[in-house]
Amino acid sequence: MQFPQALETVLQTLERMRAESQHRPCASRSSLDALKQISSLRKIDSLEGHAPSYPKNNLGADSAAPSKTEKADRLAAVQTRVSVCVKCPNLASSRTQTVFGVGNPDADIMFVGEAPGADEDAQGEPFVGRAGQLLTKIIKAMGFPREEVYIANVLKCRPDVPAGSFGNRPPTPREMQTCRPYLMEQIDIIKPKVIVALGAVAVEGLLGTRAPMRELRGRWDSFNGTPLMITYHPAYLLRNQSPSEKRKVWEDMMLVLERLEKPISEKQRNYFL
Numbered sequence: 001m002q003f004p005q006a007l008e009t010v011l012q013t014l015e016r017m018r019a020e021s022q023h024r025p026c027a028s029r030s031s032l033d034a035l036k037q038i039s040s041l042r043k044i045d046s047l048e049g050h051a052p053s054y055p056k057n058n059l060g061a062d063s064a065a066p067s068k069t070e071k072a073d074r075l076a077a078v079q080t081r082v083s084v085c086v087k088c089p090n091l092a093s094s095r096t097q098t099v100f101g102v103g104n105p106d107a108d109i110m111f112v113g114e115a116p117g118a119d120e121d122a123q124g125e126p127f128v129g130r131a132g133q134l135l136t137k138i139i140k141a142m143g144f145p146r147e148e149v150y151i152a153n154v155l156k157c158r159p160d161v162p163a164g165s166f167g168n169r170p171p172t173p174r175e176m177q178t179c180r181p182y183l184m185e186q187i188d189i190i191k192p193k194v195i196v197a198l199g200a201v202a203v204e205g206l207l208g209t210r211a212p213m214r215e216l217r218g219r220w221d222s223f224n225g226t227p228l229m230i231t232y233h234p235a236y237l238l239r240n241q242s243p244s245e246k247r248k249v250w251e252d253m254m255l256v257l258e259r260l261e262k263p264i265s266e267k268q269r270n271y272f273l
């Protein structure tokens with residue numbers, strides 16, 4: 001077996017093992033991606049000095065841009081692992097179900113919030129409560145159906161609250177640190193052009209930094225090379241109905257549209273949430 005074919009075989013085996021919840025190999029996603037790059041035809045051609053014909057498969061040169069279906073399959077594999085995760089025993093025993101994420105596996109924009117609340121825990125989908133409805137309204141005002149973007153939280157389980165109490169609590173730094181690898185995998189698979197962090201807790205989960213939102217929002221940051229826009233969580237807008245705060249979120253979203261080189265209509269420019 002020639003080197004390129006042997007490499008492909010190794011990659012396929014690692015991918016298959018990584019997708020299964022048991023017997024995971026000690027190979028990080030970045031290591032797999034690096035191996036895939038090595039296996040690209042152009043690089044191997046230059047190494048060998050000729051152009052042999054290799055059988056095409058989904059790990060070859062085309063793997064640099066996986067199809068939407070491939071991304072969906074990889075997300076489903078991660079979701080399967082998340083659905084049985086018990087790394088936070090208290091959350092695993094109190095949750096109704098895990099809340100993985102929803103939307104287009106090939107989305108240009110990925111919205112990241114902090115954690116599921118009671119509504120999300122009940123329905124298994126992020127941002128379906130009142131704050132979620134406002135987020136959906138914002139997404140639509142940007143010119144996208146909700147299904148066109150991807151929406152997830154840093155935490156995949158609802159933070160537990162004392163029995164009989166109402167409301168939600170924010171996730172602890174330790175809980176976010178424990179769950180963060182799943183979000184990293186989601187981002188790595190989807191490879192959005194822009195990430196929007198919703199609120200200070202999401203920022204802490206993504207970047208590990210804490211600061212007042214008035215200092216964080218409305219400017220571009222970076223998450224592992226992906227442009228990151230920080231804006232207020234929609235729940236904040238529900239608590240604070242001030243038009244000026246709503247306008248700030250909308251201005252942040254216009255920056256996102258500009259970054260994606262989407263046309264912005266006059267109606268959108270003058271829009272108030």
Ligand code: SF4
Nearest residue numbers: 085087088156157179
């Ligand atoms: S919050 Fe994340 S890491 Fe913790 S149990 Fe749920 S899925 Fe697992």
